[in-house]
Amino acid sequence: MGSLQLLPPTASAHAADMDWLFAALLGTSAFILLLVFGLMILFCVRYRKNSKVERGNRLGRTWRVEVAWTTATFIAFLGLYFWGAELYVDIHSPPKDATDIYVVGKQWMWKIEHPGGQREIDTLHVPVGRPVRLVLTSEDVIHDFAIPAFRIRQDALPGRYETLWFTPTEVGDYRLFCAEFCGTWHARMGGSVVVMQPSDFQRWLDSQDPGPSLAQEGEALFRSYGCSGCHGGAGTVRAPRLEGLFGRPVPLEDGRTVIADDRYIRDSILMPKAEIAAGYPPVMPSFAGQIGEDDLLKLVAYIKSLADGTAGTSQAGSVERPAQ
Amino acid sequence: MTSATVTGKPDEPVVATRNYLTEGGVTLRSWLLTRDHKRIAILYTLSITVFFFVGGAAATLIRLNLVTPSGIFTPDIYNRLFTLHGIVMVWFFLIPSIPNTMGNFLIPLMIGAKDLAFPRLNLLSWYLYVGAGLLALFAILIGGVDTGWTFYTPFSSLYSNGYVVLALAAVLAVGFSSILTGLNFIVTTHRMRAPGMTWYRLPVFVWSNYATSVIMVLATPVLAITLILVAAERLLKVGIFDPALGGDPLLFQHLFWFYSHPAVYIMILPGFGVISEIVPCFARKPLFGYKFVVWSSIAISVIGFFVWAHHMFVAGISLYAGLVFSLLSYVIAVPSAIKVFNWTATLHKGWISFDAPMLYALGFIGLFTIGGLTGLFVANLAFDVHVTDTYFVVAHFHYIMVGGMVSAYFGGLHYWWPKVTGRLYPEWWARIAALLIFFGFNLTFFPQFILGYLGMERRYYSYPPEFQAWNILSSAGASVLAAGYALPFFYLGWSLFRGKRAGSNPWAATGLEWQTSSPPPTHNFDRMPTVTRPPYQYRPEPEPQDV
Ligand code: HEM
Numbered sequence: 052m053g054s055l056q057l058l059p060p061t062a063s064a065h066a067a068d069m070d071w072l073f074a075a076l077l078g079t080s081a082f083i084l085l086l087v088f089g090l091m092i093l094f095c096v097r098y099r100k101n102s103k104v105e106r107g108n109r110l111g112r113t114w115r116v117e118v119a120w121t122t123a124t125f126i127a128f129l130g131l132y133f134w135g136a137e138l139y140v141d142i143h144s145p146p147k148d149a150t151d152i153y154v155v156g157k158q159w160m161w162k163i164e165h166p167g168g169q170r171e172i173d174t175l176h177v178p179v180g181r182p183v184r185l186v187l188t189s190e191d192v193i194h195d196f197a198i199p200a201f202r203i204r205q206d207a208l209p210g211r212y213e214t215l216w217f218t219p220t221e222v223g224d225y226r227l228f229c230a231e232f233c234g235t236w237h238a239r240m241g242g243s244v245v246v247m248q249p250s251d252f253q254r255w256l257d258s259q260d261p262g263p264s265l266a267q268e269g270e271a272l273f274r275s276y277g278c279s280g281c282h283g284g285a286g287t288v289r290a291p292r293l294e295g296l297f298g299r300p301v302p303l304e305d306g307r308t309v310i311a312d313d314r315y316i317r318d319s320i321l322m323p324k325a326e327i328a329a330g331y332p333p334v335m336p337s338f339a340g341q342i343g344e345d346d347l348l349k350l351v352a353y354i355k356s357l358a359d360g361t362a363g364t365s366q367a368g369s370v371e372r373p374a375q
Numbered sequence: 376m377t378s379a380t381v382t383g384k385p386d387e388p389v390v391a392t393r394n395y396l397t398e399g400g401v402t403l404r405s406w407l408l409t410r411d412h413k414r415i416a417i418l419y420t421l422s423i424t425v426f427f428f429v430g431g432a433a434a435t436l437i438r439l440n441l442v443t444p445s446g447i448f449t450p451d452i453y454n455r456l457f458t459l460h461g462i463v464m465v466w467f468f469l470i471p472s473i474p475n476t477m478g479n480f481l482i483p484l485m486i487g488a489k490d491l492a493f494p495r496l497n498l499l500s501w502y503l504y505v506g507a508g509l510l511a512l513f514a515i516l517i518g519g520v521d522t523g524w525t526f527y528t529p530f531s532s533l534y535s536n537g538y539v540v541l542a543l544a545a546v547l548a549v550g551f552s553s554i555l556t557g558l559n560f561i562v563t564t565h566r567m568r569a570p571g572m573t574w575y576r577l578p579v580f581v582w583s584n585y586a587t588s589v590i591m592v593l594a595t596p597v598l599a600i601t602l603i604l605v606a607a608e609r610l611l612k613v614g615i616f617d618p619a620l621g622g623d624p625l626l627f628q629h630l631f632w633f634y635s636h637p638a639v640y641i642m643i644l645p646g647f648g649v650i651s652e653i654v655p656c657f658a659r660k661p662l663f664g665y666k667f668v669v670w671s672s673i674a675i676s677v678i679g680f681f682v683w684a685h686h687m688f689v690a691g692i693s694l695y696a697g698l699v700f701s702l703l704s705y706v707i708a709v710p711s712a713i714k715v716f717n718w719t720a721t722l723h724k725g726w727i728s729f730d731a732p733m734l735y736a737l738g739f740i741g742l743f744t745i746g747g748l749t750g751l752f753v754a755n756l757a758f759d760v761h762v763t764d765t766y767f768v769v770a771h772f773h774y775i776m777v778g779g780m781v782s783a784y785f786g787g788l789h790y791w792w793p794k795v796t797g798r799l800y801p802e803w804w805a806r807i808a809a810l811l812i813f814f815g816f817n818l819t820f821f822p823q824f825i826l827g828y829l830g831m832e833r834r835y836y837s838y839p840p841e842f843q844a845w846n847i848l849s850s851a852g853a854s855v856l857a858a859g860y861a862l863p864f865f866y867l868g869w870s871l872f873r874g875k876r877a878g879s880n881p882w883a884a885t886g887l888e889w890q891t892s893s894p895p896p897t898h899n900f901d902r903m904p905t906v907t908r909p910p911y912q913y914r915p916e917p918e919p920q921d922v
């Protein structure tokens with residue numbers, strides 16, 4: 052039945068930082084707790100009804116005492132706040148060179164797709180020492196991708212991309228849970244995160260039947276959904292070429308400029324009218340309800356690959372984006 | 376300390392022949408149509424006790440299920456159990472607990488009034504509560520609900536196959552009952568204070584219920600709107616929360632927590648009030664820093680409206696929203712801390728005795744302090760990213776709501792029992808129950824902090840085997856706790872018939888409620904009381920009160 056374990060495994064740099072924060076929170080609380088309990092017990096014993104101890108000279112002007120302890124607690128609290136905030140900003144700032152892995156939650160499994168096209172369910176293989184960024188979404192209700200050994204978790208929402216990043220530091224098998232209640236088999240929606248030596252990881256990748264990469268599949272979909280009809284440059288509609296789009300700022304018709312990230316691409320496909328690229332007619336139809344989360348991820352991966360030229364056999368022409 | 380003022384032997388006829396229990400008849404009809412705030416308080420007490428046992432039965436089954444890692448029930452049954460437990464405990468026990476029982480009974484007595492401002496509204500509020508409760512029980516009996524008390528969309532609106540709409544309707548109706556009570560308390564406190572009862576002479580219990588009422592009146596309508604929107608999406612497929620219909624799933628969480636964070640203060644402020652009455656009485660000293668205690672309640676009820684998104688640090692809110700809401704949560708912890716310091720300082724140089732109400736009060740302070748301090752843990756951004764939706768959060772809020780508020784409820788029940796019934800309970804049994812509850816509680820919930828940090832998620836009917844040892848400890852604690860909660864049921868019931876006569880003021884307490892007979896007459900006071908002194912003018916030796 053297991054022993055009385057006290058700490059979960061610590062398998063990422065962030066996890067180690069978090070344990071220090073935990074220690075600081077514990078230390079501060081222990082101090083306050085001992086102070087309050089100590090005084091309570093002391094008073095209860097010393098000033099019990101039958102004790103004859105001297106009780107003259109009670110605390111007089113209470114507001115001085117009140118202001119003193121209010122300020123003291125607040126300052127202690129602020130210190131903890133900043134510490135936690137700093138780490139939080141950290142776990143929201145993935146490094147540029149992180150590998151993107153796509154994760155789709157659905158009742159009741161995690162579907163994971165590596166950039167090379169390897170797919171797995173409820174298990175995530177990652178190399179040790181390399182930053183990984185997960186792009187999370189859900190096909191139905193809200194789920195939550197939780198890895199206690201890394202001390203991180205993030206909700207996976209339908210209709211949105213959320214991200215979560217980490218750099219594993221210890222080789223091993225760690226538990227993966229779904230942490231947001233999602234229906235009958237919520238408790239069984241989990242598995243493990245397998246952290247491997249980079250060479251082992253490479254071997255694992257090679258041993259998987261990769262099938263076409265996400266981007267290659269996306270390229271096929273790009274044609275079958277008819278995107279290429281407009282975006283391929285050959286049609287009659289004037290639509291922006293998507294080469295070099297990802298990661299760049301896009302000026303919009305309404306004057307704003309947004310970065311073309313996963314969310315932007317996704318929204319462009321599902322809600323094209325929301326953000327119209329400057330200089331183009333708003334004729335792109337919405338594909339909401341027609342393209343499932345899986346296919347969306349592939350399209351996004353394909354459009355992403357157009358930015359850095361990793362796409363296999365892109366028909367990408369050399370047409371420049373119109374000057375804006 | 377009590378013997379001085381106790382009069383009579385157990386089987387002597389009722390001392391105060393004219394009291395609210397006998398005046399106006401003893402028929403069922405006279406009870407069901409009563410407009411006396413004291414009788415309505417009794418009706419409430421009986422009905423929330425029923426729900427406390429319903430919710431408690433579900434909790435027992437939950438802890439039983441978690442004794443083994445593979446679970447005992449099917450997941451569907453387990454999911455219905457924790458949903459039932461949450462809905463019943465939050466809306467049908469904890470929110471009405473102190474306000475609708477003790478608040479109802481005591482506020483008019485404490486301010487020197489004949490009744491609440493709107494006696495009929497008060498009765499209506501009880502009928503709404505009962506109607507809502509029956510609806511909730513009906514929903515449970517025909518198949519139950521599996522959404523959790525939080526009703527997160529789009530699970531609740533489109534995916535769950537339980538009786539969600541019925542449950543929503545029950546919560547909606549009980550919400551109206553809270554609103555009516557809140558309204559009644561606010562108007563009563565403003566308009567019906569006896570001559571000389573200035574705001575700063577009000578007992579803290581009245582202030583706390585006042586602050587609670589403000590929250591009830593302002594926050595509950597938001598809950599009502601939210602529940603109606605969920606029902607609309609579920610029944611009519613209007614896209615509000617589900618992205619597949621063009622809605623936004625986070626909108627629900629914002630609306631829900633905009634109500635539910637303030638609601639957690641509905642579930643603790645009245646407890647602060649009870650403790651602020653008990654501690655000075657048994658320490659024989661005025662409450663330390665009365666104005667600070669009062670204004671910290673008001674501060675809590677205001678700031679409480681601006682921290683809701685601390686329940687959503689990993690839900691997909693922006694980084695900046697996270698930073699702001701965490702900071703505000705740290706701010707709101709300050710007034711809570713102030714109170715703990717004040718109660719402790721009240722003990723300083725007192726003449727402390729340890730009757731059962733005081734044991735509950737001391738237990739409250741201890742458990743609330745732990746709950747409040749762990750509030751700082753979960754309000755901490757990076758820390759919460761690890762523990763949200765784990766047992767750490769479960770332990771945090773049980774320390775406050777059960778360790779704190781339920782202890783305060785029992786403390787108040789014992790403290791005012793002689794006033795309400797005219798009888799004393801057996802002191803030794805009461806002390807034993809207080810101790811059982813304190814130790815049982817810690818054994819049940821402390822292990823859950825550790826489980827949460829280890830990564831045991833909430834709402835899991837089965838879990839990895841390495842978590843079993845802590846879970847067994849927790850379930851063992853739950854049995855002790857259950858015994859502790861069951862005990863008062865027996866000895867208090869016994870005391871109704873065989874308890875010693877209490878006399879009007881067994882604790883030699885200050886406060887207007889102790890100046891009238893026990894049980895009080897229907898109109899509360901024979902002569903309109905006049906107040907000339909601040910509250911809590913306690914002196915070392917129990918003295919008869921000057922009326
Ligand atoms: C001392 C001030 C407090 C602070 C700073 C605080 C902070 C928090 C935070 C940040 C959470 C969200 C944790 C999460 O979901 O990850 C939380 C949860 C909760 N707190 Fe507190 N809290 C405080 C006091 C209270 C009080 C007084 C109560 C109730 C009487 C309470 C009841 C709850 C409940 C019910 C939840 C969980 C709701 C759920 O997810 O089902 N808290 N608290």
Ligand SMILES: [Cu+2]
Nearest residue numbers: 229231233237
């Ligand atoms: Cu889940």
Ligand SMILES: [Cu+2]
Nearest residue numbers: 636683685686
């Ligand atoms: Cu909250």
